Amino acid sequence: MSDIGSAKVRLYVEQPLGQGQSVPLTRDQAHYLFSVMRMGVGDVVLAFDGASGEWLARVAESGKRGGTLVCESQTRPLQMPPDLWLLFAPIKKARTDFIVEKAAELGAARICPVQTAFTNAERIRQDRLQAHAVEAAEQCGGTYVPEVCNLQKLDTVLADWPEGRRLMFCDEALVGAGRSLGDAPRGPWAILIGPEGGFSGAERDRLRALPFAHPVSLGPRVLRADTAAVAALTVWQQALGDWT
């Protein structure tokens, strides 16, 4: 029970990790490790805090309501995603959860639900979506967890747009007419995915007029919003991200 190969659980913890560091477990984590996974003192997990890479950590204390891990050695360095935000209009619950999971897996640095003219959602459960991003990072071997922002109006986001960040704007009305990302500059970017009903005429006009916006086509078929999110993240990572 002593090496990395025997660690069957990856755990995101909020406490900073480091050599010899003690890490208190939350009640939920203790329940998962000791009741669900039937682990005990001496067993090892892989832990990451989103900032210090991945660590082999051994259970030093176990209890029904808590426990302690002790970090033994770093198993992987921190791997930051590129400086890419995903902006998307929330859709039905399962598909919104899916978008957050996939954005975390595919390496978005920040996930921002935005309210557009045709967005049905009035609010989101930010805590629930953040938990999905954590779980996706735990599952896919990530050492970083993207921040899930609170729901903001698209108008507000565009009005406060940070200087120097480019926007890849995927619009189904662009079928066959979008630009390629092939010669676009690297640096901070965001991807914007519209809601199932598309953007309103006013939104589309505004987006097209933005000097930092790059309209991109995702092929000749109309894609659902969740498909478009995964396809757009793939297109961007291939052209400008860390896939090459």
Added chain:
Amino acid sequence: MSDIGSAKVRLYVEQPLGQGQSVPLTRDQAHYLFSVMRMGVGDVVLAFDGASGEWLARVAESGKRGGTLVCESQTRPLQMPPDLWLLFAPIKKARTDFIVEKAAELGAARICPVQTAFTNAERIRQDRLQAHAVEAAEQCGGTYVPEVCNLQKLDTVLADWPEGRRLMFCDEALVGAGRSLGDAPRGPWAILIGPEGGFSGAERDRLRALPFAHPVSLGPRVLRADTAAVAALTVWQQALGDWT
């Protein structure tokens, strides 16, 4: 109620469509149109049969157990996807459904569940997966429905491999080492996505030795099988398909 803009329903039908053609409705279709959508005689739908494009069709008869449409005019020509097959190892039900839906949306011509060494699924519900492909085509404006094959062993599929078809093989062990599709030839292709547990050593050796196989990397993160399927379809469509 006479033009294409008022058609709120897209319907896949098995009967061949054409000018003036009468189309009998199944019991399920009649229930959907007349009970769920509360349509009646004179209302219009968009219908496609997977071979004749999309047609504006008007309800001529409506009943509880059936009804008839009459084709009035073709609204879109048939758009065939590229000659691309998606081979994937079935995973949990919801994620398998998702892969089929996304493959139909992203333009795969055939969807083939394959049993690998580490595939848990002993069988699939081919009829249910085919229905998902139909629903995805109805939703996304497609005029073609990819065929969902029955579950076959990967070994059998590879032993019967059709001459001239290339295989894009996505293996998480390839991180950073895959070839690019940039200069690969167009023509018939298949994408192969492994199960959550990856390929076995023997499978990997066999796949790598195949003269028609192109190993491709999907970036530095480990992707879930369903994410990998969408990302791989996107990469292929961009490089060799109909997105350009």
